[in-house]
Amino acid sequence: MENQMARPTRSVLYIPGSKERALEKAQGLACDAIIFDLEDAVAIEEKEHARSLLAMTLAGADYGSRMKIVRINGLDTKWGAEDIATFARAIKDGAKVDAILIPKVSTPADLDAVARMIPDVPLWAMMETALGMLNANLIAAHPRLEGMVMGTNDLAKELQSRFRPDRLPMQAGLGLCLLAAKAHGKIIVDGVYNAFKDDEGLKVECDQGRDMGFDGKTLIHPAQLAVCNAAFAPSEAEIDLAKRQIAAFEEAEAAGQGVAVVDGKIVENLHIVTARQILAKAEAIAALGS
Numbered sequence: 102m103e104n105q106m107a108r109p110t111r112s113v114l115y116i117p118g119s120k121e122r123a124l125e126k127a128q129g130l131a132c133d134a135i136i137f138d139l140e141d142a143v144a145i146e147e148k149e150h151a152r153s154l155l156a157m158t159l160a161g162a163d164y165g166s167r168m169k170i171v172r173i174n175g176l177d178t179k180w181g182a183e184d185i186a187t188f189a190r191a192i193k194d195g196a197k198v199d200a201i202l203i204p205k206v207s208t209p210a211d212l213d214a215v216a217r218m219i220p221d222v223p224l225w226a227m228m229e230t231a232l233g234m235l236n237a238n239l240i241a242a243h244p245r246l247e248g249m250v251m252g253t254n255d256l257a258k259e260l261q262s263r264f265r266p267d268r269l270p271m272q273a274g275l276g277l278c279l280l281a282a283k284a285h286g287k288i289i290v291d292g293v294y295n296a297f298k299d300d301e302g303l304k305v306e307c308d309q310g311r312d313m314g315f316d317g318k319t320l321i322h323p324a325q326l327a328v329c330n331a332a333f334a335p336s337e338a339e340i341d342l343a344k345r346q347i348a349a350f351e352e353a354e355a356a357g358q359g360v361a362v363v364d365g366k367i368v369e370n371l372h373i374v375t376a377r378q379i380l381a382k383a384e385a386i387a388a389l390g391s
């Protein structure tokens with residue numbers, strides 16, 4: 102929870118590393134984090150171009166406080182090793198990269214392999230294989246891991262499941278990864294909503310992810326930012342309730358009581374922890390100015 106307090110990750114926008122205009126536009130978009138993608142969003146014939154364009158962009162462009170995450174190709178592809186070598190060099194030379202995101206992580210050994218090749222940079226894991234779901238606890242425990250990203254498209258492909266607005270087929274995987282991330286204090290963001298012109302469907306999925314406890318959601322288009330930022334920020338009602346709970350609890354404590362009652366519901370010490378987290382998150386978002 103510490104990471105999340107310090108740096109909101111409500112909206113995490115994918116940008117194909119090959120798209121110069123999108124790379125430029127993102128410097129002014131209201132996203133908390135960016136995944137600069139070299140993997141599935143980049144066509145095979147553009148892989149090398151995307152890698153060098155991205156390394157050059159991250160050496161010079163100003164993405165402000167947005168977290169900058171580079172998604173490499175897997176080490177089982179012909180581009181993975183050179184992606185890592187390029188960004189290890191670029192970071193050494195001053196390129197601003199906050200984390201390297203590894204696709205299709207199935208075991209902690211997948212993280213070890215990259216960790217050996219690029220020291221000192223936090224690693225993030227795409228959680229998108231059936232084996233990855235089953236190993237989520239071991240993956241989340243990895244000392245170099247900072248964050249997890251649900252890859253619901255690849256997971257659906259492996260499961261041979263069908264899209265449902267309630268995401269019933271995804272629930273086991275989402276739940277396992279969420280439990281693992283929370284148990285080990287890592288950031289975890291939800292998968293993408295493919296229908297980028299369907300704001301209503303996006304809102305339903307954002308609300309579900311927020312209700313479950315995700316720290317934010319990955320997105321594929323700038324048009325999805327506003328809905329997502331709103332869904333993952335504390336609402337006015339939540340902020341108001343948190344303040345009233347803290348005040349009521351402090352009053353109860355001063356009177357020698359361990360429990361207060363607000364809006365007909367009990368408030369104990371543990372609820373105050375949540376209330377303070379809500380206020381801290383609201384403050385961190387306000388400090389971003391978006």
Ligand SMILES: CC(C)(COP(=O)(O)OP(=O)(O)OC[C@H]1O[C@@H](n2cnc3c(N)ncnc32)[C@H](O)[C@@H]1OP(=O)(O)O)[C@@H](O)C(=O)NCCC(=O)NCCSC(=O)C[C@H](O)C(=O)O
Nearest residue numbers: 115116117122123126127141142252253254255321322323
């Ligand atoms: C989905 C898109 C291909 C749509 O692109 P396009 O037709 O160009 O959209 P628009 O014309 O509506 O774009 C309007 C302007 O916005 C800019 N733009 C578009 N997308 C982005 C973006 N992602 N980031 C920044 N800026 C963006 C355009 O340049 C236009 O700008 P302007 O010229 O000023 O008008 C496209 O959105 C896209 O490629 N999205 C990303 C797709 C992607 O990254 N996919 C891979 C990740 S999903 C995944 O695989 C997750 C996981 O691994 C899993 O398994 O689930």
Ligand SMILES: [Mg+2]
Nearest residue numbers: 141229252255
């Ligand atoms: Mg994927």
